[in-house]
Amino acid sequence: TTFLSPLPRNLFTVNSPNVVYTESEINTKYTYRTTLVNEVADGKFEAVPKETVYDFKVERKVPKTGMMLVGWGGNNGTTVTAGIIANRRGLTWDTREGPRAANYYGSVVMGSTMKLGTNAKTAKDVNIPFHDVLPMVHPNDLAIGGWDISGMNLAAAMDRAAVLEPTLKARVKKEMVEMVPLPSIYYPDFIAANQEDRADNLIQGSKASLAHVDQIRQDIRDFKAKHGLDKVIVQWTANTERFAELIPGINDTADNLMKAIEDGHEEVAPSTVFAVASILENAPFINGSPQNTFVPGAIELAEKHNAFIGGDDFKSGQTKMKSALVDFLISAGIKLTSIASYNHLGNNDGKNLSSHKQFRSKEISKSNVVDDMVEANSVLYKKGEHPDHTVVIKYMPAVGDNKRALDEYYAEIFMGGHQTISLFNVCEDSLLASPLIIDLVLIAEMMTRIQWKAHAIDGATTKEFGNFHSVLSILSYMLKAPLTPPGTPVVNALAKQRGALTNIFRACVGLEPESDMTLEHKLF
Numbered sequence: 001t002t003f004l005s006p007l008p009r010n011l012f013t014v015n016s017p018n019v020v021y022t023e024s025e026i027n028t029k030y031t032y033r034t035t036l037v038n039e040v041a042d043g044k045f046e047a048v049p050k051e052t053v054y055d056f057k058v059e060r061k062v063p064k065t066g067m068m069l070v071g072w073g074g075n076n077g078t079t080v081t082a083g084i085i086a087n088r089r090g091l092t093w094d095t096r097e098g099p100r101a102a103n104y105y106g107s108v109v110m111g112s113t114m115k116l117g118t119n120a121k122t123a124k125d126v127n128i129p130f131h132d133v134l135p136m137v138h139p140n141d142l143a144i145g146g147w148d149i150s151g152m153n154l155a156a157a158m159d160r161a162a163v164l165e166p167t168l169k170a171r172v173k174k175e176m177v178e179m180v181p182l183p184s185i186y187y188p189d190f191i192a193a194n195q196e197d198r199a200d201n202l203i204q205g206s207k208a209s210l211a212h213v214d215q216i217r218q219d220i221r222d223f224k225a226k227h228g229l230d231k232v233i234v235q236w237t238a239n240t241e242r243f244a245e246l247i248p249g250i251n252d253t254a255d256n257l258m259k260a261i262e263d264g265h266e267e268v269a270p271s272t273v274f275a276v277a278s279i280l281e282n283a284p285f286i287n288g289s290p291q292n293t294f295v296p297g298a299i300e301l302a303e304k305h306n307a308f309i310g311g312d313d314f315k316s317g318q319t320k321m322k323s324a325l326v327d328f329l330i331s332a333g334i335k336l337t338s339i340a341s342y343n344h345l346g347n348n349d350g351k352n353l354s355s356h357k358q359f360r361s362k363e364i365s366k367s368n369v370v371d372d373m374v375e376a377n378s379v380l381y382k383k384g385e386h387p388d389h390t391v392v393i394k395y396m397p398a399v400g401d402n403k404r405a406l407d408e409y410y411a412e413i414f415m416g417g418h419q420t421i422s423l424f425n426v427c428e429d430s431l432l433a434s435p436l437i438i439d440l441v442l443i444a445e446m447m448t449r450i451q452w453k454a455h456a457i458d459g460a461t462t463k464e465f466g467n468f469h470s471v472l473s474i475l476s477y478m479l480k481a482p483l484t485p486p487g488t489p490v491v492n493a494l495a496k497q498r499g500a501l502t503n504i505f506r507a508c509v510g511l512e513p514e515s516d517m518t519l520e521h522k523l524f
């Protein structure tokens with residue numbers, strides 16, 4: 001078997017007194033420029049430019065990394081696995097539209113580029129693959145494993161998912177038949193009752209326990225040892241759970257949450273047990289579903305252990321469109337007055353979401369995605385004013401994984417006129433979600449190798465090197481309801497999320513934020 005996993009290419013170096021390369025690190029002194037605003041009298045403001053100097057340290061050695069998926073035997077789990085195997089082997093396969101070759105389309109890291117700068121001779125933009133900005137893991141190199149309450153091997157589960165072409169499935173089948181999910185924890189009340197018939201691969205016990213945490217920790221350690229890995233990233237791509245009730249004394253602090261698990265409290269969700277186990281193993285944990293896995297106690301636990309977490313809910317088709325379109329409309333000065341979003345889909349996710357409590361988790365994460373854009377525009381919206389927004393999801397088995405998303409955006413334009421935008425978006429759900437799963441793993445892993453320290457204004461170092469905050473809000477671009485460090489704002493606008501990701505990566509190699517001013521083309 002030929003494995004196609006190019007080594008990091010070190011495609012560029014930064015020639016600056018602020019950037020020093022050693023064999024093991026990239027060390028950068030970076031000046032972060034922001035604007036502080038003081039409210040002065042009568043609703044007026046004073047804006048004060050502010051500079052903070054940071055040192056960033058990037059570990060250059062790319063670690064051997066594993067990805068463990070909770071819900072590995074589902075549509076996303078099987079699709080992303082087959083996709084990585086196909087890429088690793090450079091597979092091509094026939095379709096009725098002709099031959100197709102493996103690719104990573106839909107992955108920001110593997111499929112997009114970033115402007116490095118302007119060619120010194122031709123003045124043209126020089127764009128490089130995003131994957132080359134920092135020394136990142138290549139997805140072809142990921143060891144893949146995980147858990148599922150359904151014990152079907154991955155080849156059979158891939159057939160059950162009905163996502164990929166038969167010709168492609170035939171080429172990855174032999175490898176996938178050998179992949180069998182580890183038994184998982186199943187607390188029936190958290191997912192729809194209609195999922196019960198697939199629950200045949202279970203760790204004993206139907207509510208949270210320390211034994212469950214220990215078993216999952218052991219699974220992570222075993223996987224690491226079996227594949228000789230330096231790091232493991234765990235990701236929840238299992239069914240959407242209902243929200244857990246937030247109960248003081250139970251899940252409000254790290255200690256209370258641990259005690260609640262020990263006591264087998266019924267309000268601790270399986271996803272939270274996985275999060276806790278991953279945090280204790282120092283394996284970054286990402287929640288790809290909408291439920292409130294990260295109860296306050298889980299966030300505090302991550303902070304205490306300096307472990308990374310990210311969530312919630314993959315942002316693949318309809319919501320990605322929404323967070324781009326609403327960003328455009330409102331920043332164009334157009335007053336969006338309502339959004340009606342309908343979905344129908346026929347995969348197992350749709351079946352699970354046909355149950356009200358699980359639908360409610362999804363409704364919440366799909367509904368809050370325009371809040372920041374509305375709140376930021378006090379010209380169009382009075383304080384507290386909001387566009388109407390409705391989200392409907394229906395289970396329609398016939399369309400399978402090819403979710404239909406119908407959206408109507410209704411807006412008020414110049415002089416009382418109206419603009420109505422209707423979208424019909426066929427979201428091949430798992431094919432859109434799989435590259436996000438990859439991006440989340442690669443970026444989360446990268447963040448484990450970046451450290452920072454701040455300087456005082458006089459240049460004296462104030463702190464030892466430390467990690468970014470445990471809650472990786474840098475992952476927001478891939479997520480519908482981005483989790484942010486407690487007390488910090490949520491950004492939903494897609495362009496801002498992309499800007500944060502790009503510019504943090506640039507800062508780590510001592511480059512200024514991407515600027516579209518192009519004064520070099522305007523002032524001469």
Ligand code: NAI
Pocket residue numbers: 070071072073074075076077147148149150184185186187191198236237238239240241270288289290313314315316317347348349352429430432433
């Ligand atoms: P799926 O229903 O095909 O797969 C979920 C898998 O999780 C199933 O194989 C099921 O047996 C397993 N499972 C359920 N509870 C488990 C537990 N406690 N431990 C281990 N495994 C468990 O769903 P699909 O389409 O793969 O989606 C997965 C999740 O990702 C869903 O929650 C969905 O809402 C979310 N999501 C999917 C997006 C997409 O575009 N496909 C986008 C956004 C979120």
Ligand code: DG6
Pocket residue numbers: 314315316317318319320343345349350353362366393403405427429480
């Ligand atoms: C129906 O909305 C099912 C959901 O699981 C979505 O398909 C999934 O959350 C993706 O949502 P979106 O809005 O990003 O396309």
